[in-house]
Amino acid sequence: MNSDSKEETLFLDSRQKIYNVIELNPGLHFREIQRRTGMAVGSLQYHLDYLVKKNLVKIEKHGKFTRYYSVSGPQLGAAQPLMSLLRQESLRKIIIFLLTKRRANNTKIAEALALSPSTVSWHLEKLTSAGIIEKKRKGRKIFYKIIDPEQAANLLRNYKKSFFDELVDNFVDIWDSMGK
Numbered sequence: 659m660n661s662d663s664k665e666e667t668l669f670l671d672s673r674q675k676i677y678n679v680i681e682l683n684p685g686l687h688f689r690e691i692q693r694r695t696g697m698a699v700g701s702l703q704y705h706l707d708y709l710v711k712k713n714l715v716k717i718e719k720h721g722k723f724t725r726y727y728s729v730s731g732p733q734l735g736a737a738q739p740l741m742s743l744l745r746q747e748s749l750r751k752i753i754i755f756l757l758t759k760r761r762a763n764n765t766k767i768a769e770a771l772a773l774s775p776s777t778v779s780w781h782l783e784k785l786t787s788a789g790i791i792e793k794k795r796k797g798r799k800i801f802y803k804i805i806d807p808e809q810a811a812n813l814l815r816n817y818k819k820s821f822f823d824e825l826v827d828n829f830v831d832i833w834d835s836m837g838k
Contacts, residue, residue, distance in 0.1 A: 664730075667712045672697065673705050680715055681728040683820035685741040688724060718742065739788055741813055748773065750821070752781055753810055754829045756791060761803040 668674045672695075679694050680686065686694070692702050706726065709715040718725045720742045727738070743749045751771050756762060762770075768778040782802055785791040790810070791802045804810055814821075815830050 663712070664714060667709070667714060670705075672701065673709060676702065676705050677709060677714060677728070680709075680726045683817065684727045685718075685725045685738070685745045686820075687726075687745065690745075691726060737809055737813055740790055740810060741817070743785065743788060743790060744810070744813060744821075747823075748777070749781055749785065750823070751825065752778065752785065753790070753804065754814070754825055756802060756804050757807055757810055758829065758832070761794075761801045763799045763801050767802070 668677055675695050676691065676697070679691055683690075683694070688702070688706070691706070692699060695702065697705075706715065710717060714729055716727050716729050718727065718738065720739075723742075723745075725742050725745065744753060748771075751773075752767060755767055755770055759766075764775055764778050764782060767773075767782070768775045771778070773781075782791065782793070786793055786802075790805060792805050793800050793802050795801075811830075811833050814826050815833065818826055818830050
């Protein structure tokens with residue numbers, strides 16, 4: 659797409675606003691874009707569809723969520739599935755917990771995050787299937803750890819402001835102070 663077409667497409671303030679939100683916050687789902695732009699559902703859907711049609715925004719379906727990414731903005735590449743998972747609060751909490759503890763079992767994660775063990779198991783299976791964490795048996799217990807902690811930490815650091823999450827802010831401060 660040439661720059662004139664992009665400028666023409668983004669001429670409307672509403673489209674420019676949506677595009678900027680997506681470019682600065684890759685992987686947001688529809689409702690979060692709506693919250694951040696303050697636009698009505700119908701108007702937002704129309705403009706998002708238009709931006710997709712004009713190849714400025716791409717969509718990725720992950721489970722029940724459709725996530726939006728800028729085509730020309732910073733590209734996440736192989737980290738895009740991880741970013742999609744980090745956009746989900748419970749998964750983000752588990753990932754941050756594992757980044758700070760290096761490894762933990764289901765019981766410790768459930769206790770620390772005040773989640774039920776069955777909920778944690780479900781999330782851990784999702785993260786394992788996505789190739790984000792690995793599990794290792796030690797005796798009768800199974801421990802989980804992040805496969806690529808640098809990638810996860812870098813996404814949290816680089817997009818810290820886009821999460822609106824004090825847990826992310828605290829994690830990034832600690833991670834940076836450790837010289838990571």
